[in-house]
Amino acid sequence: MKVDVVVIGGGAAGMAAALKVSEQGARVVLVERDERVGGILNQCIHNGFGLHYFREELTGPEYAERFKKALEEKDIEVLTNTFVKALDVREKKLVVVSEDGIRILETKALVYAAGARERAFGSLMVPGDRPSGIFTAGVAQRFMNVENRLPGKRALILGSGDIGLIMARRLTLEGVEVVGVVERLPYPGGLLRNVIQCLEDFGIPLFLSSTVVEVRGRERLEEVVVAKVDENFQPIPGTEKVFEVDTLILSVGLIPQIELLEDLVEVNPTSKGIATSNLGQTSIEWIFAAGNCTAIYDLVDYVTYEGEMAGKYAALYAKGERFGPKVAVKAGENVMVVQPNWYDPSEELTLYVRTRKVIEKGRLVVGSFEKTFEELVPSEMLRVKIPRRHLNGLSEIVVEVKEE
Amino acid sequence: MSALKRLVCVQCPLGCKISVELSDTNRILSIVGNRCPRGEEYARDELENPKRVLTTSVRVLNGEYPLVSVKTNKPVPKSLIPELMKTIRNLKVEAPIECGSVLVEDVLGTGADLVATRTVRRAKG
Numbered sequence: 268m269k270v271d272v273v274v275i276g277g278g279a280a281g282m283a284a285a286l287k288v289s290e291q292g293a294r295v296v297l298v299e300r301d302e303r304v305g306g307i308l309n310q311c312i313h314n315g316f317g318l319h320y321f322r323e324e325l326t327g328p329e330y331a332e333r334f335k336k337a338l339e340e341k342d343i344e345v346l347t348n349t350f351v352k353a354l355d356v357r358e359k360k361l362v363v364v365s366e367d368g369i370r371i372l373e374t375k376a377l378v379y380a381a382g383a384r385e386r387a388f389g390s391l392m393v394p395g396d397r398p399s400g401i402f403t404a405g406v407a408q409r410f411m412n413v414e415n416r417l418p419g420k421r422a423l424i425l426g427s428g429d430i431g432l433i434m435a436r437r438l439t440l441e442g443v444e445v446v447g448v449v450e451r452l453p454y455p456g457g458l459l460r461n462v463i464q465c466l467e468d469f470g471i472p473l474f475l476s477s478t479v480v481e482v483r484g485r486e487r488l489e490e491v492v493v494a495k496v497d498e499n500f501q502p503i504p505g506t507e508k509v510f511e512v513d514t515l516i517l518s519v520g521l522i523p524q525i526e527l528l529e530d531l532v533e534v535n536p537t538s539k540g541i542a543t544s545n546l547g548q549t550s551i552e553w554i555f556a557a558g559n560c561t562a563i564y565d566l567v568d569y570v571t572y573e574g575e576m577a578g579k580y581a582a583l584y585a586k587g588e589r590f591g592p593k594v595a596v597k598a599g600e601n602v603m604v605v606q607p608n609w610y611d612p613s614e615e616l617t618l619y620v621r622t623r624k625v626i627e628k629g630r631l632v633v634g635s636f637e638k639t640f641e642e643l644v645p646s647e648m649l650r651v652k653i654p655r656r657h658l659n660g661l662s663e664i665v666v667e668v669k670e671e
Numbered sequence: 672m673s674a675l676k677r678l679v680c681v682q683c684p685l686g687c688k689i690s691v692e693l694s695d696t697n698r699i700l701s702i703v704g705n706r707c708p709r710g711e712e713y714a715r716d717e718l719e720n721p722k723r724v725l726t727t728s729v730r731v732l733n734g735e736y737p738l739v740s741v742k743t744n745k746p747v748p749k750s751l752i753p754e755l756m757k758t759i760r761n762l763k764v765e766a767p768i769e770c771g772s773v774l775v776e777d778v779l780g781t782g783a784d785l786v787a788t789r790t791v792r793r794a795k796g
């Protein structure tokens with residue numbers, strides 16, 4: 268099959284990208300490994316999505332459904348249950364596999380939108396047994412919201428990221444007793460609104476500056492040991508508390524999924540995702556990327572915007588347009604994550620910034636642009652448009668947050 | 672004398688930090704920090720009668736999936752949520768279900784409808 272643009276991944280970024288490609292009049296095919304498009308939105312049945320993009324509050328499935336409908340209306344070709352097996356960078360060919368067999372896609376440009384995966388229990392190196400009953404939050408969420416299965420009866424949650432907080436509420440509503448949420452940082456990892464709506468509403472305790480130090484159980488999980496940690500995240504002896512639970516849910520972070528391109532393109536050193544310009548272009552000209560495979564975003568709305576950008580420029584590239592040169596964007600003082608990696612003046616620069624620590628009052632400095640923000644926390648990313656005139660003539664753009 | 676009560680608006684992901692100034696008789700004197708009028712309404716409700724949109728799932732018969740995700744189309748009193756969950760747990764709906772269709776009107780007399788938030792087609796075969 269010969270197309271102008273192949274989009275890999277049918278989540279929020281990929282759907283938006285495919286729609287933009289087709290809007291530009293280019294031929295696009297969307298490759299999705301699951302049986303349906305929508306990605307993680309399908310199992311995020313809570314609301315809070317779409318306020319930026321649609322100016323109304325939607326649940327995850329509703330947000331996904333709007334894009335699914337648009338894909339159908341535009342008659343965009345979607346290959347579901349299809350997996351990308353290989354990518355030939357020189358020939359611009361992809362080998363994809365589905366029940367129907369192996370197919371070769373020849374393309375002019377590619378949008379990679381593979382999303383993220385969850386950090387697993389093994390990576391935490393918690394001592395103790397390895398019984399059943401330990402799930403990542405996303406897996407537990409899929410169990411409950413898609414497959415109609417409960418993970419257990421009494422649960423403890425490790426990690427107070429948004430997914431962990433939302434799962435605490437979901438489990439409670441379905442009659443699972445949630446004994447607490449454990450967070451190693453001194454502040455919650457998720458949005459404040461979720462701390463209120465998901466924990467405080469249900470009287471679920473949040474144990475800050477704490478971590479799981481041991482799991483016990485023969486076949487099924489029986490006990491989880493939690494201890495306080497010091498500033499270096501080392502457990503403090505004598506502070507151990509034992510929780511009798513049959514379920515441990517992990518919400519300890521997302522990692523951009525970059526496997527297919529890992530050894531081919533540059534990686535954003537701050538986000539560990541695929542490095543892109545503000546057009547979504549990677550270090551290989553004809554390959555674009557967007558969404559959580561480039562950096563972990565707070566809001567799906569942001570993912571949609573970036574997906575659209577990558578789709579638009581992939582289509583233009585396929586039609587023969589060329590862009591650049593690009594200026595490097597770097598993380599300076601107090602900045603943990605900055606996306607994108609390069610600035611291409613073809614479009615205005617929209618920056619996504621996560622600070623390294625809690626900052627009461629901080630001044631964001633980018634070129635000659637300055638703006639003051641209050642109560643900056645690493646768990647809430649800033650999205651800021653930097654007008655072109657502030658970036659003129661810079662050979663490198665350093666993004667800093669100065670404490671005031 | 673007046674007291675300050677700090678709230679975080681949960682009406683949208685922006686999560687504005689709202690300060691409400693209360694008189695000694697708990698009357699609202701001022702509301703600041705909200706970036707839109709919904710925040711003010713939220714602050715009033717939160718102090719007088721807290722409400723939430725409930726999102727959950729309902730069992731589906733003969734559907735391509737076993738569950739359909741649902742929401743109340745308006746915020747409902749927080750105190751009614753356990754009872755609502757009991758009612759919803761006993762519900763079963765027959766596929767096909769269109770996203771946006773009303774599954775229960777005026778659920779438990781809350782004035783809110785229970786609405787499907789995804790499309791579930793009939794199972795094939």
Ligand code: SF4
Nearest residue numbers: 680683686687707710
């Ligand atoms: S006040 Fe308005 S903008 Fe702020 S969180 Fe509430 S709904 Fe969102």
